[in-house]
Amino acid sequence: MKRPVHVIGVGMTPFVKPGTSPDYPQMARVAGRTALGDAGIAYDDIEQVYAGYVYGDSTSGQRAVYELGLSGVPVINVNNNCSTGSSALYLARQAIEGGLAECVLAIGFEKMERGALGEKYADREAPLGRHMATMHATQAPSTAPMVAQMFGGAGREYRERYGASRETFAKITVKARRHARHNPNALFRTPLDVEAVMASETIYDPLTRLQCCPPTCGAAAAVLCSDDFLRRLRDARPVTIAAQAMTTDYPSTFEPPSMMRMVGSELTRAAARQVYEAAGIGPDDIDVVELHDCFTANEIISYEGLGLCGEGEAERYVADDDNTYGGRCVVNPSGGLLSKGHPLGATGLAQCAELVWQLRGEAGPRQVDGARVALQHNLGLGGACVVTLYRRD
Template sequence: MTARTLVAGVGMIPFTTPRTSGTYDVMGERAVRAALDDAGLDYTRIQQAYVGWVYGDSTSGQAALYRVGTTGIPVVNVNNNCSTGSSALFLARQAIEHGVADVVLALDFEQMQRGALALAFTDRPTPMDSFGQVVARVQEPSDAPFAAQYFGGAGREYAQRYGMDPAVFAQIAVKARRHAANNPYAVFRDPVTVEEVLGSPHIYGPLTRLQCCPPTCGAAAAVLVSEEYARAHGLKTDVAVAAQAMTTDSAATFSGDSMVRIVGYDMARTAALRVYEQAGVGPEDIRVVELHDCFTTNELLTYEALGLTAEGTAEKFIADGDNTYGGRVVTNPSGGLLSKGHPLGATGLAQCAELVWQLRGQAGDRQVQGVNLALQHNIGLGGAAVVTLYEKVG
């Protein structure tokens, strides 16, 4: 790292269901303007932009940004499945730290359709073929949505390995709603009980409907700047990117018969270890985390992948309340993907916005006290994992 990267501004719009959503370009424009306002910058100061989404036509990034301005800057479009938002952030940070630019915008949005995720093309090999081969060896055929089969299977494997009652997963959905109640950007803010979660329609393995993230639309953005530029122009210098790592699958993902590995456990663990090493901290130093809870099962797995609790101890971690306010580390104060919503491309930068607000002390009733470090975890099957550590400066 050659130049320190600061987060000068963040912005997002309230997430919505597909039925009530605006179009991606309008959502993107709103998020950019919010981030620029937060940074105190005009769009003409942006030198590069990295824009991500999963479902949409090529150069959708330009379509959204042209609503803000047509300044001729490089616009790079990014698609890395559900890790798209953090992948754009990863690229923007690299541009700052290697001196390519001083002011870089990361923008992500998603205009989703109703219903479960589906592959867009049926006339060519899919990026999930090698993953599907493992799934076919491990699990029985099912008509359930493919993502639920993957993450439901991983949860079932974990529960069997450690003798855990699968009903424990439902407690995570209850916690997510409780946190989301204080988030005006979240889609689902009404409380639920464990009984209601378990009584909702069965999807696959231990998963019921209320344990699966819903299709959501939204947008989020971040303005990254070099520390030198921020100080020279009187911009915010209170939040920095302390460390960041991106990983993809290793051969071990496909050589065994483990659904836990198939859904990105090893990628997340490796990225987290690299981040801790870069920053010279450990998971015991973290008090707030936004992690990729696309399903309750994945939140539980991620507790251990990030080192928040030792392998095989997630059940006790939950039972002791160490994943929420009053416990050791508040996970997903925003309500997470389960309750805030999961507009695929926008998720990573929405996580970024929440953690920046936490570090600034601007999270309102969601505020975690005494926060100096904040950890972000964002994954996409296919696969990519991005772990980012933010720190409070000064």
């Protein structure tokens, strides 16, 4: 029988530009100690650790966690591209839910290099080989960074299918910056207008530079526990994981060729459907969302995949301000990946932290009034999508 799972502690570092951060063990120490302190427990209470990172040598997770203590517990290293942090969270939740542990730590960190993401190993098959084949079958060659071509191509396909304007995509960045100005952990907090976003360098139409998330360094962590462990705590402020799902690629990801499906629109749709069915609620019940806006195009596409609006209705959803305060649902109150930053291994756990703060009413000037139900969406090409639903009763 599945057991309830609660998040009882979260923590993160401010996200910063490559070359300006401490080393990864130091960032992990700050995030991990903050999460443990938030939970009101010691590292010795932790029975398992899932440590997520993408760029780093084997067992970097152990080196990072040793900053918190040397208790001999299992430390499992996790790498699932941009959904790594949520994959660590997924495994931690399974351990609690399945009765294998009472208290587990999920931690993610990344010390990134400057510049666009690229392949690290040229002497073997690329993990995104099938994705690139779909891209090459769908659109003309370009010198733009590979991932920008993929998500830009998906944005272009969306525009061709539904007639959305380039300005609609630019408005996503404007909203992200507006939200981030109240987040001390965000990398970019200076407001922008649509004209400035549109005037920045074109990376791959319809994406301009200010519509692409930056490489970032940082760490985040979450402590999860069972009902039995929760009863031992005096001042716990638990947030319950009501449902969670992970999906990977389907045949439809690649055939017939579609850039939107290739970058994960169907993964998002399938994971969201599983979560809504398991929790017994629908998208209209969601108060706040942390969504994987690695590029503005992905936020537009993901609105529909998560059921926040109907197919082809994202432009109207944006125009009506239904994605911000006073609208139907506040999306990325943290500033999202576009403004907060995207240290790959930490991103999913930083999303978790923001939503826990929102549901506790601890988000300060970016607090969503009356938030009781929250949704998290974290996507990695290759591919994996994790959707998590949180509740505070």
